[in-house]
Amino acid sequence: MRRQDFPILQEEMNGSPLVYLDNAATTQKPALVLHAMDAYYRTSNANVHRAAHGLADEATRAYEGARDRLRHFINAAHREEIIFTSGTTASINLLAATLGSRLGRGDRILITELEHHSNIVPWQLLAERTGASLIAARVTESGDVDLDDFHKKLQPAPAIVAFGHVSNALGSVHPIAGMIRAARDAGAITVIDGAQALAHLPVDVQALGCDFYAGSAHKMYGPTGTGLLYGRRELLEALPPWQGGGEMIEEVTLTGSTWNALPYKFEAGTPNIAGVIGFGAAIEFLEGLSWDDVRSHEQRLISRCVAELRQMPEVRLVGEPAERAGVVSFLVEGSHPHDIGTLLDQQGVAVRTGHHCAMPLMTCLGVPGTVRASFGLYNSDDDVDRFVTALRKSLTFI
Amino acid sequence: MSTLEEIRESFSFFDDWEDKYRFIIDLGRELPQMPEDQKRDENLVRGCQSQVWLTATFDPDDRLHLTMDSDAHIVRGLIAIVLAAYDGQPRTSVSGIDIEGLFDELDLMKHLSPTRGNGLKAMIGRIRSLSAS
Numbered sequence: 001m002r003r004q005d006f007p008i009l010q011e012e013m014n015g016s017p018l019v020y021l022d023n024a025a026t027t028q029k030p031a032l033v034l035h036a037m038d039a040y041y042r043t044s045n046a047n048v049h050r051a052a053h054g055l056a057d058e059a060t061r062a063y064e065g066a067r068d069r070l071r072h073f074i075n076a077a078h079r080e081e082i083i084f085t086s087g088t089t090a091s092i093n094l095l096a097a098t099l100g101s102r103l104g105r106g107d108r109i110l111i112t113e114l115e116h117h118s119n120i121v122p123w124q125l126l127a128e129r130t131g132a133s134l135i136a137a138r139v140t141e142s143g144d145v146d147l148d149d150f151h152k153k154l155q156p157a158p159a160i161v162a163f164g165h166v167s168n169a170l171g172s173v174h175p176i177a178g179m180i181r182a183a184r185d186a187g188a189i190t191v192i193d194g195a196q197a198l199a200h201l202p203v204d205v206q207a208l209g210c211d212f213y214a215g216s217a218h219k220m221y222g223p224t225g226t227g228l229l230y231g232r233r234e235l236l237e238a239l240p241p242w243q244g245g246g247e248m249i250e251e252v253t254l255t256g257s258t259w260n261a262l263p264y265k266f267e268a269g270t271p272n273i274a275g276v277i278g279f280g281a282a283i284e285f286l287e288g289l290s291w292d293d294v295r296s297h298e299q300r301l302i303s304r305c306v307a308e309l310r311q312m313p314e315v316r317l318v319g320e321p322a323e324r325a326g327v328v329s330f331l332v333e334g335s336h337p338h339d340i341g342t343l344l345d346q347q348g349v350a351v352r353t354g355h356h357c358a359m360p361l362m363t364c365l366g367v368p369g370t371v372r373a374s375f376g377l378y379n380s381d382d383d384v385d386r387f388v389t390a391l392r393k394s395l396t397f398i
Numbered sequence: 399m400s401t402l403e404e405i406r407e408s409f410s411f412f413d414d415w416e417d418k419y420r421f422i423i424d425l426g427r428e429l430p431q432m433p434e435d436q437k438r439d440e441n442l443v444r445g446c447q448s449q450v451w452l453t454a455t456f457d458p459d460d461r462l463h464l465t466m467d468s469d470a471h472i473v474r475g476l477i478a479i480v481l482a483a484y485d486g487q488p489r490t491s492v493s494g495i496d497i498e499g500l501f502d503e504l505d506l507m508k509h510l511s512p513t514r515g516n517g518l519k520a521m522i523g524r525i526r527s528l529s530a531s
Contacts, residue, residue: 335470335471336448336469336470336471336473337447337448337470338447338448338470338472338473339423339470339471339472341447342419342472343419343472346415346416346419353447354447354448368469369447397419397420397423398423398471
């Protein structure tokens with residue numbers, strides 16, 4: 001759907017249209033996003049918030065307009081609960097840096113074995129710094145979170161519980177509403193890595209009841225270098241600032257400073273203005289679609305892909321989760337994922353191979369990595385068929 | 399094991415990617431496997447996508463002898479090309495070997511780019527620094 005809105009998908013690679021199945025790494029950008037960013041630089045480039053001139057007003061309106069769109073998109077209660085960052089990784093690092101003052105020796109941070117390195121390493125660093133310990137709920141053979149183990153590890157209560165909404169490596173959609181409820185009942189702060197969810201599922205942070213939710217614009221049809229951190233207002237207000245600099249201060253003297261109000265307290269320095277404006281345009285694009293249409297289209301492609309892969313005796317699906325979004329991961333017997341990725345690439349099919357920045361998960365599943373085909377809303381039945389044909393041909397090489 | 403001349407000659411006959419990659423995979427099949435006990439961490443370069451092992455020794459004539467392996471077929475084939483270029487060369491010649499030029503000539507340069515994460519580029523760096531020391 002909406003393929004015609006994406007200029008790059010009109011281009012040919014080696015004489016045939018590119019089959020782009022690496023959407024979990026980054027999505028392509030619709031013309032609406034490209035135009036919004038181009039127009040900002042052409043007609044309203046100025047630094048936001050500070051100047052008294054008209055151009056700055058225009059830039060500030062566009063930048064803050066994106067915040068309003070984001071607030072509506074994830075149904076945050078207040079616009080100042082939306083912090084712009086450079087991406088999910090920065091959002092989680094911001095939290096790991098600022099939540100540290102609440103942690104001490106003996107405290108626990110609970111994650112799951114399915115996490116992306118971005119939702120592991122910042123917590124590892126925090127644990128090292130504070131003497132806290134990092135523990136992980138187990139993954140089941142199907143690639144879901146082992147909920148019994150998760151619940152067991154909520155006692156004694158961890159200070160922080162952080163987990164993904166959708167697994168980037170396997171596509172598993174975790175039952176996060178129940179997990180958040182259980183973690184909050186135990187008294188933990190909840191942090192959700194939504195990088196792989198926001199392009200595929202409606203997200204309502206108030207209904208979920210999470211404390212924090214992080215995402216990246218470039219995985220939801222927006223530009224790179226821009227992301228989101230949602231946080232409940234009272235928590236954000238209680239946290240110390242992260243980076244210091246311009247914009248985030250109220251008053252600076254040589255003996256001390258006071259902090260600007262939310263959300264600016266967490267947006268030090270000149271922000272990625274063009275990126276945020278592009279992010280806003282991506283949200284406008286997504287809000288022009290129906291989630292039912294997006295979800296049913298993507299689910300149909302994934303079902304078709306999974307059904308075809310099941311027909312091939314050499315292929316083993318890695319992860320068969322209860323609910324899937326965006327991703328199909330698999331291995332081919334007798335070959336390495338890198339071989340399959342290289343042979344598919346030769347045929348104009350872009351997939352991802354390797355550990356998908358989830359090395360602990362690969363170790364738990366006992367695989368060296370996987371081949372990952374990941375879908376976006378512009379992919380078509382034809383893309384699935386061409387991928388399957390190219391894969392069948394690749395199998396003849398091995 | 400194919401020599402560099404044989405590899406160059408075979409490549410000159412390929413007119414599509416399929417023949418070329420079937421040949422690379424065959425080169426990989428012919429490559430002797432590294433004994434498992436040598437596949438130790440200190441001999442390993444971990445790429446994002448595949449791994450490469452390397453041991454290098456110099457004989458009494460100060461010629462380089464390499465044993466290399468990978469967990470991926472295509473990377474093993476590329477290793478066979480690397481070995482054809484380096485194995486048995488005098489230490490003093492190693493820095494002068496233009497492996498990038500060779501891969502460029504064979505239209506395989508993308509496999510040496512740092513973004514492919516197959517460990518091969520780092521491995522060539524290791525061969526060069528071992529020979530310089």
